[in-house]
Amino acid sequence: MNAQFLFYDDYSEGAHPHILRALADDSQKQDRGYGLDATTEKAISLIRAKTRQPQAAVHFVATGTQANIVCLASMLKPYESVIAEYNGHIHVHETGSIEATGHKINCVTGHNGKLDSVAVQSVLDAHSDQQMVKPKVVYISQPTELGTIYSRAELQQLHAFCQKKNLYLYIDGARLGHALAAHSADFGLHDIAAQCDMFYIGGTKNGGLMGEAIVIVNPDLQTDFAYHLRQRGALLSKARSVSTQFVTFFQDNLYLDNAAHANRLAQLLGAGLQKLDISLLLPTAANQLFPILPDELIARLKTRYGFHIWCKADAPGHSAIRLVTSWSTPEPAVIDFLTYLATLKPA
Secondary structure: OOOOOOOOOOOOOOHHHHHHHHHHHHHHOOOOOOOHHHHHHHHHHHHHHHHOOOOEEEEEOHHHHHHHHHHHHHHHOOOEEEEEEEOOOHHHHOOOOHOOOOOOOOEEOOOOEEEHHHHHHHHHHHHHOOOOOOEEEEEOOOOOOOOOOHHHHHHHHOEEEEEEEOOOOOOOOOOOHHHHOOOOOOOOOHHHHHOOOOEEEOOOHHOOOOOOOEEEEEHHHHOOOOHHHHHOOOOOOOHHHHHHHHHHHHOOOOHHHHHHHHHHHHHHHHHHHOOOOEEEEOOOOOOOEEEEEEEHHHHHHHEEOOOOEEOOOOOOOOEEEEEOEEEEEEHHHHHHHOOOOOOOOOO
């Protein structure tokens, strides 16, 4: 790859040095497997404390897609379905993994990638009898696939609605750290835990080598969850390979520090785009930006930088691209990108 710098995603780098050091230090120790070790117990204790959920069940898996598969399948009976926004990761970017578990995704259009009670109710209204699937779980991500963030009030309202309608609320937290570290965030990790039945804390996209932490808040969903993990190949014999990373994340402030760095570089990038009079598909809340550019300019920019072309824009001959900053993105790379873009953009 000849690109000078990659803005494809927040996992193009390996892992934060503190994570690698912790893994190296832990690797020579002996302990029990399958999450029965002291390190995993410590990670669980830290996550329970951070979420203020002392009775929560915590499990560690390798990837976000794996977390979504196991969590959603464990929450659904064979005839039940999951409601998601059309841009939702499980609908667009997981190769039909939820459908492969035998469960339908009921997609609905939200607002800027977010679901609300009105959107969810429209799905419920359309599924009225036993000849249709029965919607049971509402899936959201924080941030959304479009980089927008649910406020605490929005989460509270959606969770209350789900409880009223006897639905589960599940939160995909692949980039949860970036939501927590956003300037607009009016919530903490404990608020996330208080406003859903189950969620996961993403490590892979925030400086971890790999791995996610599933947090099951609803006690009714905790029973026999380990069987679901094992059946779907998600029960790690070396659970310490993931839990060690979460000890490192949460025994100090590394988790939020990593996300705050990525967000700060995204804000720097966004400010530079604004100075160049380049509009965005949506305002930047965390570490993803979606600038709208002429297709010809995008092709020239592609010769020097790596990024995804997200969608066609309303203006003919224009598209939105996605730029993602990470825990490791250096400020000079952002400045260089903006400087080069300025040379390409017509006055």
